[in-house]
Amino acid sequence: MNTEDIPLQTLLRQTRPAPALPPRFQQNVWRRIEDAEAPAQPASWLDALANLILRPRFALAAAAVLLLMGVFAGTLEGRQMVRHDAQMNYLASVAPHVLR
Amino acid sequence: MNRSLVILLGALALGAGIFAGSYFTAQRATVMCCAKPADDLGWLQMEFHLGDAEMARIRELHDGYLPKCAEMCAKIAAKKDELAAVLGTSTNLTAEAQTKLNEIAALQAQCQAQMLEHFAAVSQAMPPEQGQRYLAEMKRLTLGTNELMEQSMSDHAGHEHGTN
Numbered sequence: 001m002n003t004e005d006i007p008l009q010t011l012l013r014q015t016r017p018a019p020a021l022p023p024r025f026q027q028n029v030w031r032r033i034e035d036a037e038a039p040a041q042p043a044s045w046l047d048a049l050a051n052l053i054l055r056p057r058f059a060l061a062a063a064a065v066l067l068l069m070g071v072f073a074g075t076l077e078g079r080q081m082v083r084h085d086a087q088m089n090y091l092a093s094v095a096p097h098v099l100r
Numbered sequence: 101m102n103r104s105l106v107i108l109l110g111a112l113a114l115g116a117g118i119f120a121g122s123y124f125t126a127q128r129a130t131v132m133c134c135a136k137p138a139d140d141l142g143w144l145q146m147e148f149h150l151g152d153a154e155m156a157r158i159r160e161l162h163d164g165y166l167p168k169c170a171e172m173c174a175k176i177a178a179k180k181d182e183l184a185a186v187l188g189t190s191t192n193l194t195a196e197a198q199t200k201l202n203e204i205a206a207l208q209a210q211c212q213a214q215m216l217e218h219f220a221a222v223s224q225a226m227p228p229e230q231g232q233r234y235l236a237e238m239k240r241l242t243l244g245t246n247e248l249m250e251q252s253m254s255d256h257a258g259h260e261h262g263t264n
Contacts, residue, residue, distance in 0.1 A: 050104035053111045066115050070122030077123070078130025085135060086143035087241075093140040094165065095215055095242045096173055 144222075147237075148230040157225040165218045172211040179204045215242065 022028075042048040052058055136142040141162060145155055183200040190197075219238045223231035 044104070046102065046104040046108065050107040053107055059111075062111075062115065063118055066118045067122045070119040071126040074123035074126030074128075075130050078127040079134065081127070081131055082134045083143070083146065086146060089140050090143040091241055094162070094169065094218065094238075096169070 144234070148226055148234055150226060150230070154225055154227075158222055161218065161221050161225060165214075168214060169211070169218075172207065172214060176204060176207045176211065179207055212242075 042051055053062075141155065141159060144150060144158060150158070179200060183197060183204060186194065186197045186200055216239075219235055219242075223235040225231075226234055
């Protein structure tokens with residue numbers, strides 16, 4: 001801003017009438033801002049759940065937990081299968097009549 | 101349809117997909133990486149945590165036992181063929197067929213005794229605790245099958261007698 005314009009601006013401001021603010025103007029402004037920023041209350045538990053699911057943090061955490069659980073359960077099951085197959089191989093070699 | 105319900109169902113489907121995908125991938129990867137189909141004794145090493153020296157001794161016992169086991173199996177198979185020939189198309193159980201049945205039973209008992217001797221020898225090649233566990237497991241797997249079969253047959257027979 002040009003410093004030479006300051007006296008001119010002051011003069012212009014003085015010529016313009018400044019209306020008085022209504023009572024509690026500032027409080028009302030802040031209340032409106034807070035109301036606008038506050039999330040809307042969900043209508044039902046289903047909406048609340050949907051809102052929760054759509055939160056990126058929750059979605060990412062749930063996906064990670066499911067992935068880990070799947071890997072854990074799959075590894076356990078795979079180990080059981082390997083163990084069972086190996087056991088059957090051994091049994092077939094030492095006691096073939098049992099498997100007939 | 102309600103938007104929230106669609107989101108919920110979509111999330112459930114996605115979650116199930118993530119779980120199933122990771123489950124089957126992990127299962128297949130474990131089977132592919134850990135399976136040793138070529139080695140009959142892989143299970144012993146895996147299950148009873150045996151060292152190389154113990155495995156070498158057990159492999160020696162195993163290799164010594166296999167020809168004996170094969171010989172017994174061949175004898176039993178031959179005797180079963182003889183029984184089938186004697187039975188032929190006859191509807192009666194002849195004395196000769198009864199003899200063959202007794203011979204088969206004797207051979208099977210001999211085979212089983214030989215097998216149990218082998219299990220005992222293998223168990224002695226293991227650390228005592230593992231050896232006992234191995235012996236118990238092998239008895240359960242080999243003798244337990246026959247016991248279960250006999251048990252189910254006796255249950256079935258008892259049930260039929262009860263209805264008469």
